[in-house]
Amino acid sequence: MLEPVIPDVSVNTALENYLKEVTKIEHDSEIINVEDSLSRILYEDIVAKYDLPAHDKALIDGYAVNARDIAEADANNPVTLKIIGEAGVEDDKNFVISKKETVKVSKGTLIPENADSVIMPEDTLTEKNKVKIFANVISGFHVAKKGEDIKTGDIFILKQRKIRPQDIGGIIGLGYRQIKVFKKPIVTIIPTGNELVPMDVEPARTQIIASNGYVLKGFIEQLGGIGKIASIVKDNLNSVKKAIIKALEVSDMVLIAGGSAIGTKDYTLRAIQDIEGATIIAHNIAMKPGGYVLLATINGKPVIGLPGHPVSNLTSFHVFAKPVLRKISGDPRSFWQITKDTPKLEAVLTKNIKSPKEKEDYVRVRLKELDCGKISAYPFTGRSSFLSTLVKSHGIIKIPADCAALYEGDVVDVFLF
């Protein structure tokens, strides 16, 4: 009889140690058009090439004045100014006003020399080439000063930002046509298992269509990487080893799906140990499902053995492969970016859940919106071999290692996936 297996290490310790060992990070850059940069990671700071606005400009339609000229104006005592012209947004003409003069301006036109404010039309009454002003204003009113938005040489966006739509607009507005971004990391997924057939083959009774690779590829793409699915590999030491060596040549990270445990047909550990430059950082980790994830590096490059059962596969990917992928992507993991990438909501558990002692437990849940506005979470505690439970569930809850159970009615955080 075999001894029951005791986990070697906690999830946090394993991840921390692993991130330290992942040292082979290319962080190559490439130059792309700004308009194609959505969700890419900025490689260098974006610096303002000129002032924005480039000149003092009117923020509204109205009359440009020197605030001192109308300091005494109010609703009962209007001050009359002479209109010496009208500024257009299309011409570059720069008026100069003298005392008690004004220029008609509109949103975006240049503010004349000696003017400092704009009076709204509702505070004026125009008579031929004169205008009565019924209000006084503080200097600078409704004027955007030269460089008030951005000054030449200012850092507009710090490097390593994951570029959002508004960032693209801002960078284009600064006159950039191309920018330098981190290259997308390439992650090769190697599906292993004698029972697997590719999706264009009709499976026999003992076979199943290899689908883990497509799930992982989708998440890798959502995280900004390029997922490549290698050919299916049989449960055989040499085949697995060869596939890993081949994948390492063209990838920044390698995931082996299946064969990560310690059964007679599990070859991931043995294959990795056989490759020069391999370091095993953690194997038997205190989590469920997915405890037999294998965290390794080969010459500093991340190589992860993921369990083959779909639920264990995906759970260990989320817990370990995601942070590593972020690290090799150039993404700084700012707290707000993480919140954006891992949306969650609060829900009320509909069933008690027992959780293994000393292990972090990840439980899939199906959500339902209740009439009262609350959301209920129904836990699937079943088979980790069934991909369908991942499809039917909306998210996952995490039960810490020191927590032995959650109860019906408990409010839990559900991480949506």
Added chain:
Amino acid sequence: MLEPVIPDVSVNTALENYLKEVTKIEHDSEIINVEDSLSRILYEDIVAKYDLPAHDKALIDGYAVNARDIAEADANNPVTLKIIGEAGVEDDKNFVISKKETVKVSKGTLIPENADSVIMPEDTLTEKNKVKIFANVISGFHVAKKGEDIKTGDIFILKQRKIRPQDIGGIIGLGYRQIKVFKKPIVTIIPTGNELVPMDVEPARTQIIASNGYVLKGFIEQLGGIGKIASIVKDNLNSVKKAIIKALEVSDMVLIAGGSAIGTKDYTLRAIQDIEGATIIAHNIAMKPGGYVLLATINGKPVIGLPGHPVSNLTSFHVFAKPVLRKISGDPRSFWQITKDTPKLEAVLTKNIKSPKEKEDYVRVRLKELDCGKISAYPFTGRSSFLSTLVKSHGIIKIPADCAALYEGDVVDVFLF
């Protein structure tokens, strides 16, 4: 002097009325490869073409038994069974066991006829062609029954789901190669304004590079649409009108950026009113910024006039154009999908904010992670003409119409963008 403008309608009423009027929805479908379907919206239910598993299968490596044969077994009183063979995952051979017989099985192999459970290796001791069993089990132990995961004819995924990575895996696992999805809606953005120049032109002092279109295009793409930026249109009734008519011919939705207010150079309202089949649903809406958003339909197709100032532009896009885009995309707006699309976090305000009475107010905030683990939100109450405030901010807070101020120390929900 002009009268101050009183808003006509609340945000919620305007949006509700508008969604009702948007009736021209094509909802065309197209057939694509499953592996290319990430984030697309499913057009029809996915039905199981066969049972999964296709046959009773072992979930672990071990010995397949009939639970009745070992009902009396325990650690002190093992029951001995005869091993009549070993099942492989690659062959399709189906063993039949008689009383007190067993077959060695491994994860994924067929369960022999008359067997119903699998015994773990740690509860066994093998001696040549016999095995001692040291534990009894309940029927079904470690066996996945035929159809237990999915049964032929069952609906596996309901139509209108936004496809996630795990859904792709599930659909491929069911033997599908292609699926029907909603076509991506085409949204044309028309930038208007005499001051605008395209990004490949060096702007004169009075000109600015047109950038709103790129911001909107990015958000449209994140929402699953196709954003097309039309040529810049001058502030001229006929030009704006022609551009809208041309855009309508090839689009499911049209956004006009700039010219949505009621100034002398604002032509969006007049241009839309001039087109046959136009209905104006709302204009002057109780929100800030972006109150002069113009919600219209032309023969039932959504046409929205957005303000030109970047912050107003984006705010009104998020409040009105997003839900309409969802509606024409086929997306059912399930609550969990909305949570995924609009991630938020709680933060502590660092400054008092006054808010206009009777208007919903949207304020940009910059976040900072504090040592205590809390997050602070610094509000930008400045110029809505400055795109830089959108770039420097991490999210937005909403102040309801009946709330006149928020105070330093208040905990607010920040919607990340």
